[in-house]
Amino acid sequence: MNKKTPAASYQTATVERGDIENNVTAVGILQPFQYVDVGAQVSGQLKRLKVKVGDKIKKGDLLAEIDPAVYMSKLQESIASLDQLKAQLKMKEAQLLLAKQQHSRNEELLKNDAIAAKDAEITGAGFKTAQAETDAIKAQIKQSEAAVETAKTNLGYTKIIAPMSGMVVSLTAREGQTLNANQQAPVILRIADTDTMTVWAQVSEADVTKLSVGRDAYFTVLGQSKQWDGKLRQILPTPENINNVIFYDALFDVPNPRQELKVQMTAQVFFVIEKSEDTLVIPLSALQTPDKKGKGKGKGQKQKKDGQAKSKQVKFTVRILKQDGTPEDREVTIGVMNAISAEILSGLQEDEIVVTGTASAQNKKGGLGKANKGGKL
16 A cells, blocks of 8 residues: 555645735826916016915915016006006197198198198198107007007916915915016915825836736835825836836825825835636645646637736646645636636535645645635735
């Protein structure tokens, strides 16, 4: 008779029911879903800064004021120039009326040969000149009115108004600072909508092809065990080269109503490639070489309704320990696999014992190795 191999010579694990997931991991940074840099459109001294970092503001709130003295003077100067031109227009209109009357009178006299043609021509030229001068003044008035509107607009720009609702997340200017807006608008502060945060995850070029828009994603942050869930919204087409490694930015959004998530937090990100819940799971080390007869017979990946890929079904061989402690090879069908565990679709029952390896001499003295638990990473 063949001698039975004792159970103590194997490392084993129990077939358990649990969840399993295959995912792509990445490191990400939290950024506001929407933000705007608020700058000055006119130059001058920052007279008042009415907000501080962390303040909640609404669209239309007054954020800061630039000294308006210079712009008030320019507005008054423009208004005075406009008034002067309007007075000149009245004078030119009176001169035009007189020239028109003289021209009309001389035209009648010329018909009756009461005056020389030369005199009629002079009054006619004077009428046309007065008419052109009136039109010129009207054009200058339009130009001056535009100057007044520009001066009013520039005066209004001395009050910095919030263009959106949100939180003040940074200040780059201080009261008393002189701002120069002649070449580029100087930034005073940044407003961000932190009620929704966007995760910017850097995914390596080796993994980015596994991702698609709409795929489930989740992340955790340092110091917290809470998990935030979302769906992949966008993969930016332009890569970033970091130490000669190519990464792509993958973006997804998460609500942040309680303001638990902060700007620039580091996130450990997981993109779900495939998963299975409440299924039979064994350690990956229990799998032996795929059965040659069954290899390649499994169905290819299919797309589930939730956007996650359905795993290929591949046949492997595992070794189980029967109740009498003797091993037996059995063919199993595998579903989802990751670096630690594998899903069993058929071939095993819950609580059966599978062999994961041969125990060392030291382990032989101590009996069976401790069972490994399979499940979600």
